[in-house]
Amino acid sequence: MLSSSSAQIRTLHSSISHSLSPKIRSYLSKDSTLRARIGSCGFPPTSIRSISSATTTIMASAEEARVPPAIPPPTPPFKIALCQLAVTTDKEKNIAHARHIIEGAAAKGAKLILLPEIWNSPYSNDSFPVYAEDIDAGGDASPSTAMLSELSRSLKITIVGGSIPERSGDRLYNTCCVFDTDGTLKAKHRKIHLFDIDIPGKMTFKESKTLTAGETPTIVDTDVGRIGVGICYDIRFQELAAIYAARGAHLICYPGAFNMTTGPLHWELLQRARAADCQLYVATCSPARDTGSSYVAWGHSTLVGPFGEVLATTEHDEAIVISEIDYSLIEQRSFLAKQILPVTQHTFHSRHNGEEIFTSLLMSRDLAQQKLVEVEAGYCWSVGTWNSILSLLKQRQ
Amino acid sequence: MLSSSSAQIRTLHSSISHSLSPKIRSYLSKDSTLRARIGSCGFPPTSIRSISSATTTIMASAEEARVPPAIPPPTPPFKIALCQLAVTTDKEKNIAHARHIIEGAAAKGAKLILLPEIWNSPYSNDSFPVYAEDIDAGGDASPSTAMLSELSRSLKITIVGGSIPERSGDRLYNTCCVFDTDGTLKAKHRKIHLFDIDIPGKMTFKESKTLTAGETPTIVDTDVGRIGVGICYDIRFQELAAIYAARGAHLICYPGAFNMTTGPLHWELLQRARAADCQLYVATCSPARDTGSSYVAWGHSTLVGPFGEVLATTEHDEAIVISEIDYSLIEQRSFLAKQILPVTQHTFHSRHNGEEIFTSLLMSRDLAQQKLVEVEAGYCWSVGTWNSILSLLKQRQ
Numbered sequence: 001m002l003s004s005s006s007a008q009i010r011t012l013h014s015s016i017s018h019s020l021s022p023k024i025r026s027y028l029s030k031d032s033t034l035r036a037r038i039g040s041c042g043f044p045p046t047s048i049r050s051i052s053s054a055t056t057t058i059m060a061s062a063e064e065a066r067v068p069p070a071i072p073p074p075t076p077p078f079k080i081a082l083c084q085l086a087v088t089t090d091k092e093k094n095i096a097h098a099r100h101i102i103e104g105a106a107a108k109g110a111k112l113i114l115l116p117e118i119w120n121s122p123y124s125n126d127s128f129p130v131y132a133e134d135i136d137a138g139g140d141a142s143p144s145t146a147m148l149s150e151l152s153r154s155l156k157i158t159i160v161g162g163s164i165p166e167r168s169g170d171r172l173y174n175t176c177c178v179f180d181t182d183g184t185l186k187a188k189h190r191k192i193h194l195f196d197i198d199i200p201g202k203m204t205f206k207e208s209k210t211l212t213a214g215e216t217p218t219i220v221d222t223d224v225g226r227i228g229v230g231i232c233y234d235i236r237f238q239e240l241a242a243i244y245a246a247r248g249a250h251l252i253c254y255p256g257a258f259n260m261t262t263g264p265l266h267w268e269l270l271q272r273a274r275a276a277d278c279q280l281y282v283a284t285c286s287p288a289r290d291t292g293s294s295y296v297a298w299g300h301s302t303l304v305g306p307f308g309e310v311l312a313t314t315e316h317d318e319a320i321v322i323s324e325i326d327y328s329l330i331e332q333r334s335f336l337a338k339q340i341l342p343v344t345q346h347t348f349h350s351r352h353n354g355e356e357i358f359t360s361l362l363m364s365r366d367l368a369q370q371k372l373v374e375v376e377a378g379y380c381w382s383v384g385t386w387n388s389i390l391s392l393l394k395q396r397q
Numbered sequence: 398m399l400s401s402s403s404a405q406i407r408t409l410h411s412s413i414s415h416s417l418s419p420k421i422r423s424y425l426s427k428d429s430t431l432r433a434r435i436g437s438c439g440f441p442p443t444s445i446r447s448i449s450s451a452t453t454t455i456m457a458s459a460e461e462a463r464v465p466p467a468i469p470p471p472t473p474p475f476k477i478a479l480c481q482l483a484v485t486t487d488k489e490k491n492i493a494h495a496r497h498i499i500e501g502a503a504a505k506g507a508k509l510i511l512l513p514e515i516w517n518s519p520y521s522n523d524s525f526p527v528y529a530e531d532i533d534a535g536g537d538a539s540p541s542t543a544m545l546s547e548l549s550r551s552l553k554i555t556i557v558g559g560s561i562p563e564r565s566g567d568r569l570y571n572t573c574c575v576f577d578t579d580g581t582l583k584a585k586h587r588k589i590h591l592f593d594i595d596i597p598g599k600m601t602f603k604e605s606k607t608l609t610a611g612e613t614p615t616i617v618d619t620d621v622g623r624i625g626v627g628i629c630y631d632i633r634f635q636e637l638a639a640i641y642a643a644r645g646a647h648l649i650c651y652p653g654a655f656n657m658t659t660g661p662l663h664w665e666l667l668q669r670a671r672a673a674d675c676q677l678y679v680a681t682c683s684p685a686r687d688t689g690s691s692y693v694a695w696g697h698s699t700l701v702g703p704f705g706e707v708l709a710t711t712e713h714d715e716a717i718v719i720s721e722i723d724y725s726l727i728e729q730r731s732f733l734a735k736q737i738l739p740v741t742q743h744t745f746h747s748r749h750n751g752e753e754i755f756t757s758l759l760m761s762r763d764l765a766q767q768k769l770v771e772v773e774a775g776y777c778w779s780v781g782t783w784n785s786i787l788s789l790l791k792q793r794q
Binding site: 236238242265266269270272273276277307308 | 633635639662663666667669670673674704705706
C-alpha cells in the first residue's frame with residue numbers, strides 16, 4: 001500500500017482528470033510537467049471529489065465533499081495501552097523490551113497499543129542515522145517494525161508503533177508505523193513538523209540537522225477505529241487535528257517526547273484542547289524519563305476523552321497506562337454537543353461537515369510554503385498541481 | 398464608522414473591481430445582482446488584496462496578503478480590569494453600578510476595562526427585547542453605551558464594554574462596543590455564534606429565539622493594543638481566534654457567561670488553548686453568579702498570557718480582577734517560540750504569516766453555510782459575491 005505503481009498512478013491521473021472541467025483537463029493533457037507532478041503522488045485516490053469540490057466548483061455541499069465516507073466507530077469499548085517505555089542505547093535490547101511490554105499489555109486485554117516517539121534509539125541526531133531502519137524493505141532491514149508486525153498478527157492487536165528513525169534512500173525521517181491485527185503495515189506517518197530548539201547555554205536540539213520533514217497527514221481505518229497520527233510537535237498544529245476530525249477520525253495518536261520545558265507548559269493543555277475542539281479521543285505516549293540522556297523526556301503519557309477530560313495518565317517513570325476507549329461517548333457527546341455545545345450547527349471543525357474547509361486550509365498553508373502537500377493516505381494532491389492548475393486557469397482568463 | 402454610505406459603497410466596489418482580473422471585472426460590470434451584493438457590504442476596504450490574493454491569484458506570498466499591517470504593541474505594561482459585575486433586573490441600577498465599578502477600576506490604575514456579557518439586563522430571552530438599546534442612535538436611545546463613552550473620555554481609558562442587547566431595526570443582537578480614550582465608539586462586535594441549548598428537564602436556552610447572529614469578526618486598534626473581540630460561545634471557534642492572531646492582534650477579549658455545566662468543563666481550557674495556540678493575551682469577563690436567576694453564570698473572569706498561563710482569575714462573586722498586560726512578553730515569547738516552539742517557521746496560525754489561510758478558512762466555512770461573510774471591520778466581502786464570481790468563472794471555462 002505504501003509504494004507507488006504505474007497502475008496506481010494511472011488510476012490517480014485518470015481520477016483527477018475525470019473530476020476536472022474539460023478546459024483544465026485539456027491543460028493537463030498538454031502539460032507534461034503537471035502530469036509528472038500528479039504522477040509523483042504515490043496513493044490512488046478513493047475519491048478526489050472533495051478536492052475538486054473545494055476549488056474548481058467550491059459550492060458543492062459539505063456532505064458531498066466529505067472524503068472518506070464516515071465509518072461507524074467499532075463497538076464495544078476496548079482497552080488501549082500507552083507503553084511509556086524506558087529506552088536504552090542498545091537497540092536489540094530496546095526491541096526485546098518493547099516486545100515484552102507489548103505482550104504484557106496484550107495479556108491485560110489491550111486491543112490497541114501505542115508506543116513512544118523514538119523508542120528503539122536514543123533521541124539524538126548522532127543516533128538517528130545509526131539506529132535508522134529501512135521500513136519499506138522490511139525484514140532484517142527493519143527489525144523494529146518486523147517485531148511489531150509479528151506481534152500485531154500473533155496477538156491480534158492493532159499497534160500504533162510510536163516512531164523510529166526511518167532510512168529511505170539518502171533521507172532520514174521520524175516515522176510512525178501502524179499495524180493491523182493481521183500484521184499488515186497499514187500506514188506510515190512521517191513527522192511533519194520537525195522540532196528545532198536553540199536556547200544558547202540551556203538547550204539546543206535541531207531535528208532538521210538530520211531528519212527530513214514528512215509531508216502527509218495520516219489517517220487510517222483499523223479494527224479499533226479511524227485513527228489520525230501525529231508525532232510530538234505535530235500536536236501544536238491545530239489544523240492537523242482539525243483535518244483528522246473533519247475526516248471522521250475517532251482517535252488521534254500522538255507519540256511524543258515533550259521535554260522538561262515544554263512538557264509542564266503545554267503537554268496536557270494541547271492534548272485537551274485538540275480533543276475538546278475536535279470532539280474525539282486523543283492518546284499520547286512518551287518515552288520514560290532518563291535524566292542521564294542528552295534529551296530528557298517529560299513522560300506523562302495520557303488518554304483524553306472527547307470532552308477534553310483526562311481519562312488516564314502517569315508520571316515520568318516507565319509504565320503501561322491501560323484505559324478504556326468507548327467511542328459511543330463520542331456519539332453521546334456529539335449528541336450532547338448539539339444540545340449543550342451546538343458546535344456542529346456552525347462549525348468548520350465538526351467531524352461531519354468540515355472537511356472541505358480543512359482541505360482548503362491545508363492547501364493554503366502549503367501553498368504559502370510552496371511545499372508539496374498530500375492530503376491524506378487514500379489519495380493525494382500536490383501543491384505543484386494546484387499552482388499549475390490555478391496558474392493556467394489565470395492565464396487563460 | 399459603523400454605517401454605510403453611497404460613497405463607501407462606491408469605494409468598496411471600485412477597490413474590489415480593481416483587484417480582480419479583467420475577465421471577472423467584465424462579469425461584475427454586467428451582473429447587477431453581484432454589484433448589489435457587493436454594494437450591500439457596509440465597510441470600505443482598507444485593502445482587499447488578501448482576498449484577491451487568496452483566491453483569484455492564490456500564489457501571492459503570505460506577507461503580501463497580510464491586512465492590516467502589523468502595529469507594534471503599546472509599551473510600557475498597563476493594567477487591565479475585568480469587572481465581574483453583579484447584574485440585577487433594574488437597568489438604571491445596572492448602569493449606575495457599572496459606572497461606579499469602572500470609576501473604581503480606573504482609580505486603581507486600569508487603562509483597559511472589560512465588562513461581562515449582557516451586563517445591563519438579565520440574561521433571558523424575555524429580557525433582551527425589553528432592555529435592548531439602539532446603539533447607533535446613541536444618546537437617550539442607548540444610556541448604557543452613552544455612559545461607557547462618557548467614562549472612557551473623562552477617565553481616558555479604553556473600554557471593551559462587555560455586551561448588551563442591541564436593537565437595530567427589527568432585529569436584536571448580542572453586542573460588544575469598544576470605546577477609545579476619547580469616547581469614540583471604535584468597534585461594535587455582534588456575537589457571531591449564538592448559543593442554543595436544549596437538555597429537556599435540565600436546561601433550555603435558545604438565544605436564536607430572539608437574537609440574530611452577527612456575521613463579522615471584529616478587530617480594533619486601540620491605545621492598549623490591537624484587540625480582537627468574541628462573545629462567549631464565539632470562543633469555541635478556533636478559527637475566529639486564529640484570524641485575529643493572523644491579523645496581528647495582541648489581545649482577544651471574550652465577554653462571556655458560561656454556565657454551571659460548560660464553565661467547569663471548558664471555560665479555562667478554551668481560554669488557555671486560544672492563547673497558547675495564537676501566542677497572544679486572552680481576557681474573559683463573566684457576570685457574577687446569581688443562583689436565583691434563570692441562567693446561572695460560572696464567573697471566573699480570567700486573564701491568560703501568551704503561553705497559555707493563567708495570570709489572574711477569580712471565583713464567582715462580584716469582583717474586579719486587576720492584572721498587568723505586558724505585550725513585550727508576546728515578543729519575548731514569540732522569540733522564545735521561534736527557539737523553543739518554532740511554530741512560526743511552519744504555521745498558518747502565526748500572527749505574522751497566516752492571514753490569507755484564515756481568510757480562506759473563514760470564507761470556506763461560510764461558503765459551506767451559504768451565509769454572508771464579512772471578513773473584518775475594515776473591509777468586507779460576501780459569500781454571495783464569491784459564489785457568483787466562482788460560478789461565473791466556472792461557466793466561462
